[in-house]
Amino acid sequence: MLLEGILVDLVPYGKRFTEQEHRWRNNESAFWARVGDRLPLSRASLERWRQEHAEHAAQRGRREIWFGIQTKDGTPIGDIALNRFWPHHRVAMLGAAIGEPEYWGGGYGTDALLLVVDYAFDWLDLRRLWLQTMGSNARVVRQMEKVGFTLEARLRQATYADGVWQDLLCYGLLREEWPGRAALVERLGLRPRG
Amino acid sequence: MLEGTLVDLVPFEDDFAIYLETWMNEEAWFRAHVWERREPHTEDDVKKYIENMEKNERGGLIGFQAKNGDPIGALIFDHEWTRVRKAEVRVVVGDSRYEGADEALDGLLMLVRYCFETRNLHRLDAVALPFHETWIEHLRRAGFVHEGTLRQHIRWDGDYVDLEMFGLLQSEWPGYVQKVAELSLQPSDIEPKPKPEKKEQKEAQPS
Numbered sequence: 001m002l003l004e005g006i007l008v009d010l011v012p013y014g015k016r017f018t019e020q021e022h023r024w025r026n027n028e029s030a031f032w033a034r035v036g037d038r039l040p041l042s043r044a045s046l047e048r049w050r051q052e053h054a055e056h057a058a059q060r061g062r063r064e065i066w067f068g069i070q071t072k073d074g075t076p077i078g079d080i081a082l083n084r085f086w087p088h089h090r091v092a093m094l095g096a097a098i099g100e101p102e103y104w105g106g107g108y109g110t111d112a113l114l115l116v117v118d119y120a121f122d123w124l125d126l127r128r129l130w131l132q133t134m135g136s137n138a139r140v141v142r143q144m145e146k147v148g149f150t151l152e153a154r155l156r157q158a159t160y161a162d163g164v165w166q167d168l169l170c171y172g173l174l175r176e177e178w179p180g181r182a183a184l185v186e187r188l189g190l191r192p193r194g
Numbered sequence: 195m196l197e198g199t200l201v202d203l204v205p206f207e208d209d210f211a212i213y214l215e216t217w218m219n220e221e222a223w224f225r226a227h228v229w230e231r232r233e234p235h236t237e238d239d240v241k242k243y244i245e246n247m248e249k250n251e252r253g254g255l256i257g258f259q260a261k262n263g264d265p266i267g268a269l270i271f272d273h274e275w276t277r278v279r280k281a282e283v284r285v286v287v288g289d290s291r292y293e294g295a296d297e298a299l300d301g302l303l304m305l306v307r308y309c310f311e312t313r314n315l316h317r318l319d320a321v322a323l324p325f326h327e328t329w330i331e332h333l334r335r336a337g338f339v340h341e342g343t344l345r346q347h348i349r350w351d352g353d354y355v356d357l358e359m360f361g362l363l364q365s366e367w368p369g370y371v372q373k374v375a376e377l378s379l380q381p382s383d384i385e386p387k388p389k390p391e392k393k394e395q396k397e398a399q400p401s
Contacts (some may be wrong), residue, residue: 018302088231089349096328127354128346153342153359157317159278165316170359 002067003119006110010067010080010119017068017076023045024078031172033097034104035134035168036161040163063087069098069112072192077103080112082120082129092120094131107190110143114190117147117173118181127175134159135167144171148178196308199374200300200381201258201266203308209265210257212322212390215240217267217288221311225326226270226284228357253281256308258301264386266292269305271318279316281309285329294328295382300374304337306362307370320360323350330358335377338362 003010024030025041043050047188057064069078077100084093094116098109120126133140135154144151149171157165179187196203196288197221204210217223218235235243247255259265267288274281283305288300309315322330322339334340338360346354 034368064315087230089347089354093227093349130344130347150345151342152344155319155341155359156339158280158319158361170342170344172347174346 003115005115006185006192007106007108007111008069008071008115010112010115011070013066013079013081017079018050020076020099021137022082024097027099028101029078029097029099031161032134032140033095035132035159036166037191049135057102059107067112068099069096069108071103073099073106076160077108078112080109080116082116082124090125090127092124092126092129104139108186110147110188111190113143113147114181121175121178128172130170130172132168132170134161135169136161141169147173147184149173150177196304198258198262198304198307198370199379200297201260201304203269203304204257204259206247206257206268208318208362209243209390210268211240212392213265214244214268217286218243219247220288220290222267222287222290222293224263225323225329228321228323228350234305256305258304258385260292260297260384261381262386264384266297266301267287269301270307271309274313274315279314280317280319281313282321283309284320286331289387291311292382295384296332296379297376297382297384298328299332299335299377300379303329303370303373305378306336306367310364310367311370312339312365316364319363320362322358322360323348324359333360336362337366337368337373339366 002012022043025046031038064081064083065085066079066081068076069080070076078096078098080096082092083095086092096109096112098104117129120129150173151169152172153170155168155170158168159166215237218240224232244255247253250272252274253270255266256269258267258269268286270284270286271281285298285302287293287334292298307319309318320333322333339362340358341361342359344357344359347357348355
């Protein structure tokens with residue numbers, strides 16, 4: 001196992017995951033991950049997007065690290081990634097989506113986040129992680145507070161969702177603020193499901 | 195040519211392309227492109243950059259010059275996001291004599307004017323290193339609001355420094371004409387640089 005958690009494991013983002021992507025990118029999870037967009041995406045456009053994205057990243061010499069998130073019984077439920085990576089600044093931007101809404105709010109996403117933060121600091125030697133989310137994304141805002149990210153900037157009316165302008169919130173976490181995954185697992189009371 | 199109060203906006207070509215070979219290796223460039231690695235840019239890199247910006251559907255590279263035709267630097271908008279109608283703006287004051295001068299501020303105002311009054315964008319993003327005081331001052335005078343600080347976000351000369359985040363909404367922009375009237379811009383007394391030598395014409399001696 002690549003990265004083993006309490007409720008989920010992080011594994012290569014392979015075919016088992018890309019097969020789910022069409023469904024995930026067309027449900028409510030995509031609305032949150034794409035900060036308000038609801039464009040229905042065909043399989044062909046998804047494939048094209050994936051290719052163009054990879055080419056663009058390669059062209060710019062950009063590193064990205066994608067993980068699939070699966071439950072302990074191996075069910076693919078989403079993805080989490082260091083999707084913009086600046087090794088010379090030792091900073092990465094995080095992106096994640098739990099594509100299966102029935103797994104929202106149960107600690108699955110948080111478990112995956114703790115694994116990736118630990119991986120970024122302990123294996124990749126990064127010093128800082130950050131991410132952006134919509135102001136109305138109450139689940140992520142709560143998660144950020146629980147895990148110890150700091151709200152660093154509020155970009156006013158920086159996205160548009162369901163007919164209203166929305167702020168984009170920037171959250172950051174420095175390595176020296178990270179107490180380690182074990183401490184967080186303990187503090188948040190993450191326990192295996194029986 | 196788009197005419198401003200102290201500067202004019204022109205296509206990024208001719209003398210600008212020659213100057214960029216120097217500008218892209220100087221402080222002003224790296225300060226304006228904080229995410230990028232500080233690397234030497236060869237003539238080919240510079241040419242490729244200009245070509246890419248010409249083809250860039252989500253951005254543009256514009257030259258700005260003083261009223262006497264003296265090239266000052268580059269106005270850049272990039273990462274335009276159609277759905278949200280926003281883009282990032284940055285100003286490279288290539289000729290450092292204009293750093294902090296009202297000509298540089300007018301360059302920023304003209305860029306904002308173009309983005310809001312021609313492209314009809316809703317929001318502009320800008321970033322600044324905390325010690326780049328002239329740029330921060332110009333952002334504030336243009337009306338940008340400081341929206342937060344990404345802590346220790348940038349590796350800079352042996353240290354990790356914060357990145358200051360700024361934003362300006364179309365609804366906060368009174369229009370270029372009114373903004374300029376509020377600011378009472380003053381021209382600086384800078385002599386134009388000698389024209390750079392045209393590379394293509396080196397071989398052919400004019401009679």
